[in-house]
Amino acid sequence: MKRTYLLAGAIALMMSWPTMAQDAQAIKFASTISEQDLEKHLNYLASDELEGRDTGEKGQKLAAEYLVNFYKELDLKGPVDGGYLQKFDLTSVAWGDIHLQVGKQKLKNNEDFVFIGDGNMNRSAKADLVFLGLANEENLKNVDVKGKLVGLWAIGGRAQTVVKDVMDAGAAGVVIVTMEGQANFDRLANRYKSLSGRGRLGFDTPTKQEPVFMVSSNKMAELFGSSVEELKEAAKSNPGSIKPQKATYQVKKEKKTVSTENVMAYLEGTDKKEEVLVISSHYDHIGISSDGQINNGADDDGSGTVSVMEIAEAFALAAKEGNRPRRSILFLNVTGEEKGLLGSQYYSENPIFPLENTVNNINIDMVGRVDYEYQDAENKNYVYVIGSEMLSSHLKVINEYNNITYSNLILDYRYDAEDDPNRFYYRSDHYNFAKHNIPVIFFFNGVHDDYHQPTDTVDKIEWEIMKNRARLIFHTSWDLANREERTPVDGSNTRTER
Structure with a gap:
């Protein structure tokens, strides 16, 4: 999108609102967001001492303690009965033994397949493995799937x-x-293998007898004694041409309770204090790999967490000098994002402040690096902006206006497309606010070779770029917290299911 178009659109909308010139107070407090402070906090949160901040583990608890102490020093309030922690329990589910054999081939868990379903079986079961291909009405009419293991070709679905x-x-x-x-599948299998010793975390639910085994396209072809191209063609309209196979499988389930906590701090507003702006990040990461390597998570999402901390400090300093925001602000660091957006889901279902009073969610997840798209660019001062125009016609323009006025970053919307194959919109905590029709902005730097790797370390952070992004987020937040009218919800949520 051309910059001239953005400028024209922003000015046209802002003409009807009382804010036009630069706000000297906003500039003053944005300048307190410094590279030195970002680095100081991240050096601790992404250190080996915190062991990758895995949900429910020692490192995550140490990170929570660090955040609480920081917010206390700022004299921000603890909104959870006077405290800063919203505690809740998750259930860790592990499968002690997963067995799958097709014909004479015994498949290896987290190597030949990954288990993504549910189930708990006292004994192994036998069934025919039939190929259905696409799960459309025509194929389901022509292939008998009752009591069978069913081969699905769900690429792109x-x-x-x-x-x-x-x-x-x-x-x-x-x-x-x-x-x-095969390479894509192998990366997934390696991640499942690294997490296999710790179990799969989630909210406790009744067990479903729903064994689902994910395999690569090559392995599926091998199991059916076919080729990938033959399966592709058969998947569309002729699945019966693929010969069924005999299979044996068994799944054993083990469960235990894991306690964890969201961290939050509250700054009460003035004349519009009943309305709340939520500024969020997730402070958990993926912990220690099966080979003992620590995944420090400096960018994911140490960068977002320390950005929230610095933004909170800027607002707290402003309040101490008599520049308290009109609306209240909740600084929310959630747990369990890496396990399926669990902390933000828990908050949205158990909100400290009513969701109808929550005006916006500004979510920050990975803002400390430069991704593949910009690594060779002359201008690396960019940020991806996701979700900003879906629910409110004003929110995107407000962010663009503040960017033009204060920051001059490249605002890149490529991952905001509904058909984005990366599905980034669904992969961070703003999702659990947007599904309740709260207008959101998700700020993101894109992925890189160190994503979810032990190499995501502090020494690779781009401090100046990260500071610039955090300052833009502060300016947009300052605007949202102080403008006369809250952003209207005049759009439709077209992305409701993950």
């Missing part, structure tokens, strides 16, 4: 949706392909 359709049709379980290329 939603795995959750097609699995439900097939299980509802009476299938005993599913063997599914969701991505092409």
